[in-house]
Amino acid sequence: MTLVLTRRRLLAGAAVTATAAAMTACGEDDGESSSSGQQPVEKVSILSGAGFQGREAPIFVARAKGWFTEVGLEVQVLPGKGTTSNLQTLAGGQATFATVDVNGAMIEFTRNGGIKDFRLTSVLHQRNLACFVALKSSGIATPRDLAGKTLSYIPGGINYLLFSTYARLAGFDSSKVKWVSNPIAPQHAAMLAQKKVDAISQFVPAVESVRTVAKQEVVTLPFTDYIGDLHGSAIGVTTETAQNKPDLVRRFNRALLRGLEYAVNHPEEAGQIYASEKETQGQPPAAAVAEVKALRAYVEGISDTPLGQFDEARMAKNIAILQAAGTIPVGLTPKDIIAPELVG
Template sequence: MSVLRRFGSIALVATVLLTAACSSGDDKKVAADAGGALTTVSYLTGAGVQGREAFIYVAIEKGFFKEEGLEVKVQPGNGTEQNLKLLQSGQADYAMVDITASLIAYGEKKFTDFTIVNAVQQLNLSCIMALSGSGIAGPKDLAGKTIAYIPGGVVYSLFKAYARLAGVDGTNIKWVVMNAQQMPQNLAAGSIDAATQFAVGKPAVEAAGKGKTAVVMPFSNYLNDLYGNGLGVTKKKLAENPKQVKAFNKAMLRGVEYAMANPDEAGQIYAKYQKLQPAKVAAAENVLMKSYVEGGANAAPIGSLNRDRVARNIAIIQSAGLVQAGLTPDDVITFQIPS
């Protein structure tokens, strides 16, 4: 079943009167092209602007947002905590955030005026990554090593839970703060031994490593019931403009679905808008991401969120001592956007 059928037909936000008589996506696109006003909204990527988020540019390039009456301005994010800060302060309309990190942030009462309306990845992407020749072949080799991380990032937040299950002695690990874009080059230079990463970042790390192979240690091998990233929006915006939120969600998930089906084209579209990664690397990230987007229990529909699974996510982070009891799925997740 396609994303379009799953999320239904949604009228244009800014051109309802103009498109009331139109029934097809082509008609709506023609109407927008004919001069219908578009509503400009801002979107924060997860961390930097990597090829794994080509889907947002796909949705722009293919006119999916325009069909919904939206013009999207993409801004580079810097991890869940910073993205939630900007979102809650009104400096962004929509933001990509890690669902587990968001649950932790809400449970700690750092941020509470937000909700998540989809799951781009049904499986969590968090991992520790190293390069061959670093002396790291598996999780237990991380003991005593220097690992770069993003403050407030989900990988660092989850590391203790992962380390306990994977048998890692984390007492003498040296943690250093580093921007996500700098990590591949520093791994290649040997100034750090490993880095917090998303598993789909393997092509970029190997490209920087110039012939070295990436050693990927996915958290999902041990924490296999956690979601990945999802679309965050403030509760205030959802309450005041649910039609726009639904329209944005629909267009974005169309972009996700298209990018997973056409990774090479997604890489080319990404490279048209961004120069951080070449098209080939961006395409490779999308190939790797497909199993995370389409994975999970019972091949869940793209973007879907299940209340029972979110409850299990909460139980995992509670058992790791990351949040106190009392947090519920509906505190953070909107399972159905109001009409």
């Protein structure tokens, strides 16, 4: 009997052994294991959300612990450049999997001429992580204070894609800001410290890293203060991969979610693993640990669905919020964009 890992068990810290048992049972049930108990290794790649930051630790934990290898996968981790760029790379066949923001993916899917060749499989963050960070000494204390200021952004990143909605709900004119583009996410903190911009696009778990670079107190303006019930990041694949290689997608998701579970329950170890990997050199282990610790609140879901699984009713609510704000047109349904049967 396969145990179902829920976020309630996850946050109680008691599900690691159960997950391993569940993965073994799944492998036996769907015939993934060969008679010798070995699988041919298949090489795949995944794009991170934006560069390499501590919140990507679950991927590296799953790889370092050998959990991808256990399901017959050799995983290359590539630096992502935001949702739009990641979807372009995915559609172009240059990556097998991509980390994308759920809302940014819906905006792209419904845009005239937008990319539609993808499906979202496992959801990593049940709450949206987007925020702006400013130096406390700047006098910025509320979103309205951003009007007339200079903000950094990652092209195709969710902070930029959702900004007009965020500004409208927070009560200021989105056209009254100046944007400075930088596709390299870790460099934004230095831009803030050097006062090249007044506030930076960032994700909430990385705020401690920003504070460390800035060497002074900062103010955090989370999008969730004004746009509630929005999902964060999910794993996307092309429609072709979803249709023709469902077993591959399920195996990848099972191993990755095992890494996610382990990371939030063992943030110190996860941060150390992340910082030691060849791709991630540059972020101090302490900053990575702090980011993994902060990630826990975004992995915890509102409903008690299994870890990584979309709650379709909540996804429908997420869509309705964007439609009501005029961010996406009416007509989109959860089934148009998510493939929950591929979680694992």
